[in-house]
Amino acid sequence: MAKGLPTRAENYAEWYLEIIKKASLAENSAVRGCMVIKPYGYAIWERIQSELDRRFKDTGHSNAYFPLFIPKSYLSKEASHVEGFAKECAVVTHYRLKNDPNGGGVIVDPDAKLEEELIVRPTSETVIWSTYKNWIQSYRDLPLLINQWANVVRWEMRTRLFLRTAEFLWQEGHTAHALRQEAIDETVQMLNVYAEFAETVMAMPVIKGVKTANERFAGAEDTYCIEAMMQDGKALQAGTSHFLGQNFAKAFDVKFADKTGQLEYVWGTSWGVSTRLMGALIMAHSDDDGLVLPPNLAPWQVVIVPIYRGSEGLDQLKDKCYELKAALVKAGVRVKLDDDDKQTPGWKFAEYELKGVPLRIAIGPRDLANGTLELARRDTKTKESVPMDGIVELVPQLLTQIQDSLYNKALTFRDSMITEVNTYDELKEVLDTKGGFVSAHWDGTSETETKIKEETKATIRCLPIDGSLEPGTCIYSGQPSARRVLFARAY
Amino acid sequence: MAKGLPTRAENYAEWYLEIIKKASLAENSAVRGCMVIKPYGYAIWERIQSELDRRFKDTGHSNAYFPLFIPKSYLSKEASHVEGFAKECAVVTHYRLKNDPNGGGVIVDPDAKLEEELIVRPTSETVIWSTYKNWIQSYRDLPLLINQWANVVRWEMRTRLFLRTAEFLWQEGHTAHALRQEAIDETVQMLNVYAEFAETVMAMPVIKGVKTANERFAGAEDTYCIEAMMQDGKALQAGTSHFLGQNFAKAFDVKFADKTGQLEYVWGTSWGVSTRLMGALIMAHSDDDGLVLPPNLAPWQVVIVPIYRGSEGLDQLKDKCYELKAALVKAGVRVKLDDDDKQTPGWKFAEYELKGVPLRIAIGPRDLANGTLELARRDTKTKESVPMDGIVELVPQLLTQIQDSLYNKALTFRDSMITEVNTYDELKEVLDTKGGFVSAHWDGTSETETKIKEETKATIRCLPIDGSLEPGTCIYSGQPSARRVLFARAY
Numbered sequence: 001m002a003k004g005l006p007t008r009a010e011n012y013a014e015w016y017l018e019i020i021k022k023a024s025l026a027e028n029s030a031v032r033g034c035m036v037i038k039p040y041g042y043a044i045w046e047r048i049q050s051e052l053d054r055r056f057k058d059t060g061h062s063n064a065y066f067p068l069f070i071p072k073s074y075l076s077k078e079a080s081h082v083e084g085f086a087k088e089c090a091v092v093t094h095y096r097l098k099n100d101p102n103g104g105g106v107i108v109d110p111d112a113k114l115e116e117e118l119i120v121r122p123t124s125e126t127v128i129w130s131t132y133k134n135w136i137q138s139y140r141d142l143p144l145l146i147n148q149w150a151n152v153v154r155w156e157m158r159t160r161l162f163l164r165t166a167e168f169l170w171q172e173g174h175t176a177h178a179l180r181q182e183a184i185d186e187t188v189q190m191l192n193v194y195a196e197f198a199e200t201v202m203a204m205p206v207i208k209g210v211k212t213a214n215e216r217f218a219g220a221e222d223t224y225c226i227e228a229m230m231q232d233g234k235a236l237q238a239g240t241s242h243f244l245g246q247n248f249a250k251a252f253d254v255k256f257a258d259k260t261g262q263l264e265y266v267w268g269t270s271w272g273v274s275t276r277l278m279g280a281l282i283m284a285h286s287d288d289d290g291l292v293l294p295p296n297l298a299p300w301q302v303v304i305v306p307i308y309r310g311s312e313g314l315d316q317l318k319d320k321c322y323e324l325k326a327a328l329v330k331a332g333v334r335v336k337l338d339d340d341d342k343q344t345p346g347w348k349f350a351e352y353e354l355k356g357v358p359l360r361i362a363i364g365p366r367d368l369a370n371g372t373l374e375l376a377r378r379d380t381k382t383k384e385s386v387p388m389d390g391i392v393e394l395v396p397q398l399l400t401q402i403q404d405s406l407y408n409k410a411l412t413f414r415d416s417m418i419t420e421v422n423t424y425d426e427l428k429e430v431l432d433t434k435g436g437f438v439s440a441h442w443d444g445t446s447e448t449e450t451k452i453k454e455e456t457k458a459t460i461r462c463l464p465i466d467g468s469l470e471p472g473t474c475i476y477s478g479q480p481s482a483r484r485v486l487f488a489r490a491y
Numbered sequence: 492m493a494k495g496l497p498t499r500a501e502n503y504a505e506w507y508l509e510i511i512k513k514a515s516l517a518e519n520s521a522v523r524g525c526m527v528i529k530p531y532g533y534a535i536w537e538r539i540q541s542e543l544d545r546r547f548k549d550t551g552h553s554n555a556y557f558p559l560f561i562p563k564s565y566l567s568k569e570a571s572h573v574e575g576f577a578k579e580c581a582v583v584t585h586y587r588l589k590n591d592p593n594g595g596g597v598i599v600d601p602d603a604k605l606e607e608e609l610i611v612r613p614t615s616e617t618v619i620w621s622t623y624k625n626w627i628q629s630y631r632d633l634p635l636l637i638n639q640w641a642n643v644v645r646w647e648m649r650t651r652l653f654l655r656t657a658e659f660l661w662q663e664g665h666t667a668h669a670l671r672q673e674a675i676d677e678t679v680q681m682l683n684v685y686a687e688f689a690e691t692v693m694a695m696p697v698i699k700g701v702k703t704a705n706e707r708f709a710g711a712e713d714t715y716c717i718e719a720m721m722q723d724g725k726a727l728q729a730g731t732s733h734f735l736g737q738n739f740a741k742a743f744d745v746k747f748a749d750k751t752g753q754l755e756y757v758w759g760t761s762w763g764v765s766t767r768l769m770g771a772l773i774m775a776h777s778d779d780d781g782l783v784l785p786p787n788l789a790p791w792q793v794v795i796v797p798i799y800r801g802s803e804g805l806d807q808l809k810d811k812c813y814e815l816k817a818a819l820v821k822a823g824v825r826v827k828l829d830d831d832d833k834q835t836p837g838w839k840f841a842e843y844e845l846k847g848v849p850l851r852i853a854i855g856p857r858d859l860a861n862g863t864l865e866l867a868r869r870d871t872k873t874k875e876s877v878p879m880d881g882i883v884e885l886v887p888q889l890l891t892q893i894q895d896s897l898y899n900k901a902l903t904f905r906d907s908m909i910t911e912v913n914t915y916d917e918l919k920e921v922l923d924t925k926g927g928f929v930s931a932h933w934d935g936t937s938e939t940e941t942k943i944k945e946e947t948k949a950t951i952r953c954l955p956i957d958g959s960l961e962p963g964t965c966i967y968s969g970q971p972s973a974r975r976v977l978f979a980r981a982y
Contacts, residue, residue, distance in 0.1 A: 029558045029622065030565075031609065036622055039553035039637060046554065062530035063537065067520045068611075068642055068658050069581070072588070074521075076596045090560070091585040091599050092611070095646040097563070097578060105567045108582050108608055117599055118522065120559075120583065120611070131520065131527055140833045146530060151559055151642065155586040167559050342631045 007288040012232045017161065019282055023291045023355045026161050026278075033159040033166030040355060041278065043299035045169065048277055049149065051201050051297075052171065055193045061145040061173060066127050068151075069118035074126040078251035081125065084218020088155035090120040090166075120153040125219060125244075125270055128174045129252040136176060136266060138257045143186070144176040152274075162279035163236075163491050170274035176249070176266045178256060183267035184222075187243040190271040191224040194239035202277070203294035203407040204228050204284045205414045206238060207437070207486065209462025214446050217270075221245035227461045227486070229414040230283040233435020235461050235488035238280050244268035279491070285379075285406050291356030292379055294406050295399040300336040302328060302395060303357045307345045307364035317368055324361070324373075327392045333399070353378065358402050359395065379406055420484070424452075424475045427487060431458050437488045439467075441481035443474035452476055458487045498779040503723045508652065510773055514782045514846045517652050517769075524650040524657030531846060532769065534790035536660065539768055540640065542692050542788075543662065546684045552636040552664060557618050559642075560609035565617040569742040572616065575709020579646035581611040581657075611644040616710060616735075616761055619665045620743040627667060627757060629748045634677070635667040643765075653770035654727075654982050661765035667740070667757045669747060674758035675713075678734040681762040682715040685730035693768070694785035694898040695719050695775045696905045697729055698928070698977065700953025705937050708761075712736035718952045718977070720905040721774040724926020726952050726979035729771050735759035770982070776870075776897050782847030783870055785897050786890040791827040793819060793886060794848045798836045798855035808859055815852070815864075818883045824890070844869065849893050850886065870897055911975070915943075915966045918978060922949050928979045930958075932972035934965035943967055949978045 005022065006014045020026055025041030028034075037045060053063070069092060076082045096112030099105075121127065128146075135141060153167050173190060177183040191208055198206045206226035216223040220242035228238045249255070249265040256266055285292040295301045306321045308314050318339055325337045336357070338348050345362070352360055362374040373391065376383040379402050386394065417436030421427050430438050442448060442460065453459050463485050474481045496513065497505045511517055516532030519525075528536060544554070560583060567573045587603030590596075612618065619637075626632060644658045664681060668674040682699055689697045697717035707714045711733035719729045740746070740756040747757055776783040786792045797812045799805050809830055816828045827848070829839050836853070843851055853865040864882065867874040870893050877885065908927030912918050921929050933939060933951065944950050954976050965972045 027622075027625075029618070030562060031558045031560045031618075034558035034560060036558065037556040039555045042555045043553065045556075062534065064530045064533045065528040065536075065660065067522045067525035067527065068644065069522045069525060071522060072597060072599075075588075082597060087589070088587055090583045090609070091588065092581045093584045093599065094582040095579065097566075097580055097582065097610070106563060106573060108563075108584065118581070119588070127520070127522075131518075134518075153559065169556065 005288060005290065008231060015288070016279075016283060019286055019291055019354075020161050025282070025291075028159075028161065031166075033156055035161055035165050035167070037169075037275070040299070044281070044293070044297060045275060045278060047297050047299060048201075049171075052193075052197055052273070053147075053149075055197060056147050056171075056173065059145075059189060059193060061147045061175075064146050064148060065150070066124050066131065066148060068121055070121050070124075070127045072117045072119055074130060075119060077126060078219045078248055080247075081219035081251075085122045085154075088157075089122055090153045090155060092118040092120065121150070122152055122154045123270075123272075124148065124150070124152075124172055125174065125248055126252075129248040129254060129268070132174075132176055132266075133252050133254045136254055136256050139178050139259055142176060142178045142256060142266065143182065145173075145186075146175065147171055147173040160279075162275055162282070165275075168275045170272050172270060172272040175269045176254065177268070178258065178264070178266065180245075180267050183245075183269050184243055187222070187224055187241045187269045187271070190269070191226065191239075191241040194241065194271075194273060195226050198226055198228065198238055199407065201294070201296045202281055202284065203296070203403055203410060204238070204280060205407065205411040207462065207464050208466065209464040209486065211240075211462055212446070212449055212460045212485075214449050215459065217242045219244060219247050220270075221247065224465075225462055227437075227488075228280050228284065229417050229436060229488075230280070230491065231413070232283070233417060233489075235437060235486075235490040236276075236280050236283070237461070237490065238277060239271070239273040241271035242269060244270060284410055286356065289381070290354035292406070293356035293358060295358045295403045298356065298358050299334065300357050301334045301399055302336070302359045302361060303348075303352045304335065304337045304361045304363070305345055305348045305352075306337075306339055307362050313365050313368070317363065317365065320368060321363055324363075324388070324391070328395060331392050331396060333395055359398060361391075377402060418486075422472075422475065427452075427458070427475055428456055431456055431487070431489060435489065437461065437486045439484045439486055440475045441472035441483075442485045443477045443479035443481055445477070445479075448474060448476045448479075452487070456487075456489075458489050461486045461488050461490060496779060496781065499722060506779070507770075507774060510777055510782055510845075511652050516773070516782075519650075519652065522657075524647055526652055526656050526658070528660075528766070531790070535772070535784070535788060536766060536769060538788050538790060539692075540662075543684075543688055543764070544638075544640075546688060547638050547662075547664065550636075550680060550684060552638045552666075555637050555639060556641070557615050557622065557639060559612055561612050561615075561618045563608045563610055565621060566610060568617060569710045569739055571738075572710035572742075579648075580613055581644045581646060583609040583611065612641070613643055613645045614761075614763075615639065615641070615643075615663055616665065616739055617743075620739040620745060620759070623665075623667055623757075624743050624745045627745055627747050630669050630750055633667060633669045633747060633757065634673065636664075636677075637666065638662055638664045651770075653766055653773070656766075659766045661763050663763040664761060666760045667745065668759070669749065669755070669757065671736075671758050674736075674760050675734055678713070678715055678732045678760045678762070681760070682717065682730075682732040685732065685762075685764060686717050689717055689719065689729055690898065692785070692787045693772055693775065694787070694894055694901060695729070695771060696898065696902040698953065698955050699957070700955040700977065702731075702953055703937070703940055703951045703976070705940050706950065708733045710735060710738050711761075712738065715956075716953055718928075718979075719771050719775065720908050720927060720979075721771070721982065722904070723774070724908060724980075726928060726977075726981040727767075727771050727774070728952070728981065729768060730762070730764040732762035733760060735761060775901055777847065780872070781845035783897070784847035784849060786849045786894045789847065789849050790825060791848050792825045792890055793827070793850045793852060794839075794843045795826065795828045795852045795854065796836055796839045796843075797828075797830055798853050804856050804859070808854065808856065811859060812854055815854075815879070815882065819886060822883050822887060824886055849890060852882075868893060909977075913963075913966065918943075918949070918966055919947055922947055922978070922980060926980065928952065928977045930975045930977055931966045932963035932974075933976045934968045934970035934972055936968070936970075939965060939967045939970075943978070947978075947980075949980050952977045952979050952981060
C-alpha cells in the first residue's frame with residue numbers, strides 16, 4: 001500500500017508490526033524484550049484503563065498498590081504456583097553500584113549483596129496474600145475486593161510488541177471471600193465484566209469458557225477465560241479470571257473468624273487483563289491501510305483537518321474549525337483539530353488513516369462558502385460532502401453506527417471461523433487450511449491434550465460456557481467425551 | 492486521644508505514623524523499605540493523579556511508558572547524573588530461577604547471568620533520552636511533551652512511609668525543545684502547575700524557588716522547587732522542575748535539524764512529584780484526632796451514617812439516606828453512604844473522623860420525623876442540626892468553605908513560620924526553638940552552605956522566586972550576599 005504497509009495476505013506478522021510502527025503505538029527499547037509505549041498507543045491504553053476501572057469500581061472493587069519486589073522464598077509457598085512462575089524472572093541480587101577502582105565506569109558493589117534475592121513480580125498473588133493475612137481476621141473484613149494497576153515482568157525469550165513482552169502493564173484483581181460460592185460468583189462476575197468490555201468497548205466478540213487443567217493458572221482451581229479470534233485465524237486469550245479455592249489462603253495461612261467465632265480459611269479469586277489487549281485490538285479490526293479503532297476506544301473519535309493554500313481566508317477557516325470542535329466536544333465527542341502548519345493536509349490524511357481515527361472531517365474554502373464539509377469514515381473508507389448544519393447530531397449517530405458495524409463484522413467473521421469436526425484428520429486439515437476455532441470431542445485427559453498440541457500446535461482454548469453438553473467420542477483416542485471443546489492455534 | 496493517637500505535641504513522628512496506620516493509608520511490606528498503599532490511601536493518590544493529569548494534558552502533554560529497567564552503562568553517560576543516581580539502586584543480575592538440585596526450594600540459576608546488569612529505574616532521564624534520539628530529527632518533532640506515571644526504586648537505608656521509601660510511585664515529565672528559552676518557560680510553567688495544584692487542591696501553601704547548586708538535580712542546569720511547611724516546623728520539598736539545558740541531549744546525542752537544515756542539540760526539562768505528596772498532605776492539615784482532608788482531594792467529601800437500633804423504621808430511614816446520597820451525587824459531591832450492619836454508628840463516627848472525611852451527615856428516626864439531619868465538620872469539629880430542605884445547596888457551599896478555611900489556616904501558620912535573621916546565632920536559635928523557614932543572607936558559596944548544613948542540619952531550601960533581591964552580608968562568612976535565601980530543617 002501507499003504507506004508501505006505489507007498487506008495482511010502478503011505477510012500478516014509483518015503487517016502487525018508495521019501498523020504498530022506506522023501508527024506510533026509502541027517500539028522495542030534498548031532493553032531486551034521491554035517495549036516503549038508511545039503517546040498514541042498509551043492514549044488507547046488509558047481509554048482501556050478508564051473503561052475497565054469504572055467497571056471494577058461499579059462492582060465494588062478498590063484499587064491499591066503492592067510492592068514491585070517479591071522475596072524469593074514467597075514464590076515457593078504455593079506448590080503449583082512456583083512451578084508456573086518461578087522460572088523466567090528478573091532477579092535482584094544487589095542494591096548498590098560503585099565506581100570501578102580500575103576506572104571502568106560503575107560496577108556492582110560486591111559488598112551490597114542482598115541476603116535473600118528479590119524477584120520482580122511476575123504476578124502478585126504471593127505478596128498480596130502475605131499481606132491479606134494481616135488484613136483479614138473476621139467475617140467483618142470480608143469480602144476484600146481489591147485491584148492493582150501495575151507493571152509485571154516475565155523473562156520471555158521470544159517477544160512480540162504488546163502480545164508478549166518481558167515487562168508489560170496490566171491490572172490484577174485479588175479478592176477474598178468467606179464462602180466458596182461467593183468466590184466462584186466473583187470469578188464469573190469478573191469474566192462477564194471482561195466480556196462485556198471486550199464486546200461493547202473494543203467491538204471484539206469473545207467466547208467465554210473454562211480452561212483445561214493443563215492451561216490453568218498455576219495455583220488456581222479453575223481458570224475462566226475470554227478467547228477472541230484474530231483475522232489470521234489464530235485465537236488470542238484476552239483475559240482470565242481464576243477461582244483460587246483456598247490454595248493461597250492455606251499457603252499464607254489466611255483465616256477468618258466466622259459469626260460463631262470459628263476459624264476458616266478464606267476463598268480467593270484473581271483476574272487480569274494486560275497490554276496484550278492492545279495486540280488483540282490491532283488484529284481484530286485493522287486493515288491493509290492501517291489501524292482501525294472502534295469509536296468507544298478511540299482517543300480521538302473525530303479529527304478535523306482544515307484545507308488551505310496560502311493564508312488567504314485562513315483565519316475564517318480556522319475559526320470555523322474551532323467552532324465545530326467546540327460544538328462536538330460539548331456533545332461529548334473526543335475531537336482533535338489538527339491545524340499544525342508544519343504538515344500538509346495530505347500528510348495528515350495519511351497519518352490519521354494509519355492511526356485509525358473513526359471519522360475525518362475536512363473543511364476547505366469552498367466548504368466554507370457552501371456551508372458543507374467532507375466526512376470520511378475510516379472503517380468503510382467512504383467519503384461524502386454533508387451540510388455543516390446538523391453535523392453535531394450526525395457525528396454521534398455515525399460513531400454508534402461504526403461501533404456496531406465493526407462489532408458485527410468481527411462477529412460474522414468469528415462465527416465463520418468456528419468449524420465442527422468429528423475426526424482427527426479433519427481437525428488437522430481445518431487447522432492447516434482455514435484456521436480458526438475447531439469444535440471437537442475430547443476425552444478429558446491431559447495426555448490426549450498434550451499429544452494433540454505436540455502434533456498440531458493447537459491447544460484447547462476453552463470449554464465454552466455456552467457450549468453444547470452433548471456427549472460423543474474423542475477424535476484422538478476414541479474414548480468417550482463429555483462435550484465438545486474448542487481447539488485453535490493461538491497467540 | 493480516644494483512638495490511641497499520640498498528640499502532635501507528645502510525639503510528632505509517632506503521630507504521623509499512627510495516622511497512616513489508623514486511617515488505613517499504607518503500611519510497611521515484608522520487603523524492606525517497600526510500602527503497601529492501602530485502598531483508602533490509594534484512593535487519595537488517585538485523586539492527586541487525576542487532578543495533576545488533567546493539568547498536564549491541558550498544558551499539551553501526553554502520557555507514555557518507558558522500560559522499568561535501565562542498562563547499567565546508560566547511567567554513566569551523563570557525568571553528574573551518575574554521581575547522583577548510580578549508587579543506591581536495585582540491580583538485576585539474573586533472569587532465571589531453578590529448582591535447587593539439593594532440594595532447597597528455588598535458587599538463582601547461575602547459568603542465567605545477564606551480560607550487562609540492569610538497574611531498576613531510580614528516574615528515567617537516561618532511558619528516555621536514549622529513546623528521544625530516535626524520535627527527534629527535525630524541528631517538526633519539537634516540542635516533545637511527555638509525561639510518565641510509574642514506579643521507581645531508590646535503595647534508601649532509612650525509610651518512612653510516603654516520605655522516603657525504596658519503591659515509590661510518581662510522575663516524571665520529560666520534554667524536549669528547539670529553544671533554550673522555550674525549555675526554561677516549560678520548566679517554570681510546570682512549577683506553576685505544581686504550585687497551583689498544591690494550593691487549590693491540597694490547600695497547602697508553597698514557596699516557589701530555585702535550588703542552590705548543592706541541592707540541584709544531578710544533570711540539571713537549574714532545579715526549581717515548591718517548598719511546603721509542616722506543622723512541626725520542618726520544610727518539605729513537594730515537587731521539582733528541572734531545566735536540563737543540553738546536558739542529556741549531549742550525553743545521548745539528540746540533535747534536530749532547524750528550518751535551515753542546521754543540526755542543533757535540543758533543550759530539555761524534567762519535572763516530578765511523588766507519593767511523598769501523601770506525606771505532605773497528612774502533615775499539612777491533620778490534627779490529634781486523625782487525618783483532615785481538603786474537600787477537593789477527599790475521595791469521599793461527605794459520609795452519610797444512618798442511626799438506628801433494631802429494625803423498626805429502618806427501611807424508611809435507609810430510603811431517605813439513599814435519596815439524599817443520590818441528590819448529592821447529582822450535585823457533583825463525592826458521597827459514601829455507610830449502611831453496613833456489621834458496624835455500629837459509634838464505630839463509624841470514629842472511623843470517618845480518623846479518615847478525615849470533611850463532612851459527616853447522621854440521620855436518625857427523630858431526624859426523619861423532624862425533617863432534620865446532623866451535620867458535622869471534620870476541620871472545626873462543630874456539629875449542628877439542620878433542615879433536610881436545602882441540604883443539597885448547603886453541602887457544596889460548606890465544602891468550599893472548608894477548603895478555603897484549611898488553606899487560610901495553613902497559610903497563616905506558614906507565614907508565621909518565616910523568620911528573618913541577621914546573624915548566625917539567631918539562625919541557630921530560631922532553628923532550635925521555633926523552627927520553620929529562616930530567611931538569611933548567604934554568600935552564594937557551596938562551602939558556606941555545606942558548613943551551615945553540617946553545623947545546624949539546616950539546608951538552603953530555595954532562593955524564593957518572589958523574594959527580595961536586596962543585598963546584604965552573609966550571616967556565616969561576613970562576605971557580601973546578593974539576596975536572602977530560605978534555610979530550614981527538612982524532611
